[in-house]
Amino acid sequence: MKKIILITLLFMMNAISENYAQDLGKVLHENHDIFRESTVTKRRFGYQTLVNRIEQMKKDSLFEVSKATQSSEGRDIFLIKCGTGKTKVLLWSQMHGDEATATMALMDIFSFLENKKSTANEDQSLTQLRTDLLKECTFYFVPMLNPDGAEAWTRYTALGIDMNRDALALQSPEGRLLKKLVFDLKPDFSFNLHDKGRRYSAGKTGNLATISFLATAYNEAQEVNETRKKSMLIIVGMNHALQPFIPNAIGKWPSDFEPRAFGDNIQKWGSTLILIESGGFKGDPEKQYIRKLNFVSILTGLKMISDKSYEKENIKEYDTIPVNDKVIFDLIIRNATIKKGNSTYQADIAINRNERAVKGRDYFTQSSVIEEIGDMSVFFGTDEIDATGLTFNAEKEIGLGQKADFELVQDGKVIYKINNGVKL
Missing domain, CATH: 2.30.40.10 (Urease, subunit C, domain 1)
Incomplete structure (x- = not known):
């Protein structure tokens, strides 16, 4: 009898957690346009557009903006800090220069956090979310980590290096910066934000894998320690938040360990890392809808971190997310x-x-x-x-x-x- 009660309670907790993530996702989805950065309407928007936005942010006391380093071609790479909480979260985008969807979403998140576009009748859950995030967490953003690649619209840095294969050799200034940030800041959580080919499928189906997640492996055996377990739980929650909008169109990147990759090594170095990949969505060549989905999923993940609600998720659901395939x-x-x-x-x-x-x-x-x-x-x-x-x-x-x-x-x-x- 006790066993039946325990199973029932666990089922109810999982259902409550799923409904909570979906309810938050719905509010974020409905209100995204309020916070959309209006200067960006195409995914290839250029380095100067980001610089102009950051210059505006410097005038807001919420943000602490610093020049973290310079790229090989002399472009400033910025570190943006906000929040006062003890939980540290590091987020970066455009490690690969031609993967800009999440950079757009981060600019929308900046607008959400600075609270200049909110209205008097803003949904109270958004007001509470903003308050909780800034109170419980300290965020470190590096939007457009590879500005030279962004300007040339290429995956690689100006040195011709794939930065996501530079975690050990550290031959690029961008790679050296990322490792320095991880070791100096010691973030509890990290978000590694990418794009992938738009024709990947969610499993062996005809559904485009519009968003894919990965809790990166930290060793060849793909073992699950506490650090990686948290990644999986957060991904389960983000999956719940997105399913109503892209049902059966969420995939999971293969978890093979890549010893040179930053995601795998950052997980190994002790920061819980969530990888998000933006794929394809029919009729959205500029990825403006996928930008919205990034906004929803990232803020849902940050909410789960701020209140530790990811602890209520069922890790077994991570394995139910289909692995990406290429059958489309x-x-x-x-x-x-x-x-x-x-x-x-x-x-x-x-x-x-x-x-x-x-x-x-x-x-x-x-x-x-x-x-x-x-x-x-x-x-x-x-x-x-x-x-x-x-x-x-x-x-x-x-x-x-x-x-x-x-x-x-x-x-x-x-x-x-x-x-x-x-x-x-």
Whole structure:
């Protein structure tokens, strides 16, 4: 009887915890636009835009802004401190220069914390959240840790180094800074904020992994100590907060130990590290909705840290989050009739569209490519066309690697036109 009561109580505690995270997530989601940094509307916004925002923050007594170091090309890298609590949290974004979604979200979080856009009828849970965070925690933000890479829109630093493989060699000034901050500040918690390829799936499904989490491993055996356990519990709570908005579209990065990576080493050095990866969401090429999801998940995680509510989560739920896979193409055309030489056959056509940064601009060009021809039954398309009874028609015979410009016709009539991998 006692065992049954205990199980019932644990179930009720988990349900309460899940509902709490979802309720907070709903309020943050509904109110995000109030705090959205209006100067940023595209994910490639540049270093100077961030500098301008930081200059404004220097005028607010809430924030203590310092120049932590300079990049290889001489750009200042800023450390922003706020809050008075004993729990220390370090957050950084754009370790990889072309991964800017979380930087946008951090600027929105700055607006939330400084409380200049709130209204008299602000939801009281937001007011309480702001108060609790600043009272219980001290935050250290490093937005755009790799400004040279951000300006060039590349993963790498100006030295050509992948900074997230520089935790041991420390060949880059950016890498040296991050390790120094971890050892000097001794943060209790750290948030490592990234973007990933937009075609990753949540498990072997057709659902894009819009957000993925990871409690990084600290050793080859992928053991779970108290430090890593906290990461898992916080991720469970953030998953609860996001599921109502992107159901079944949350993944988990593989936890293989990478001895050169900062995330793995920071977990090893004793700071509970939560890794967040922003992937793809249909119809959101500039990741403005994913920016909102970052806002929701990061603040939910910080709330759980401030009141230790993560302790109420069920660690077993971490294992239920599907591991990222790559089974999604941008477009799959199924059962098309193809004529090549003297052969006529039926096959699927898988197409991807790849973006290329335009130097000195804030937009991208798109180039399509036919990736696969054949049986694609174990793959999914973000968009799909059932071409049963339709014939592939193009200026030249179909081939792997060629640009996806063609028509699908039936009895001489064009049913679908594909232009640079996009269905018109």
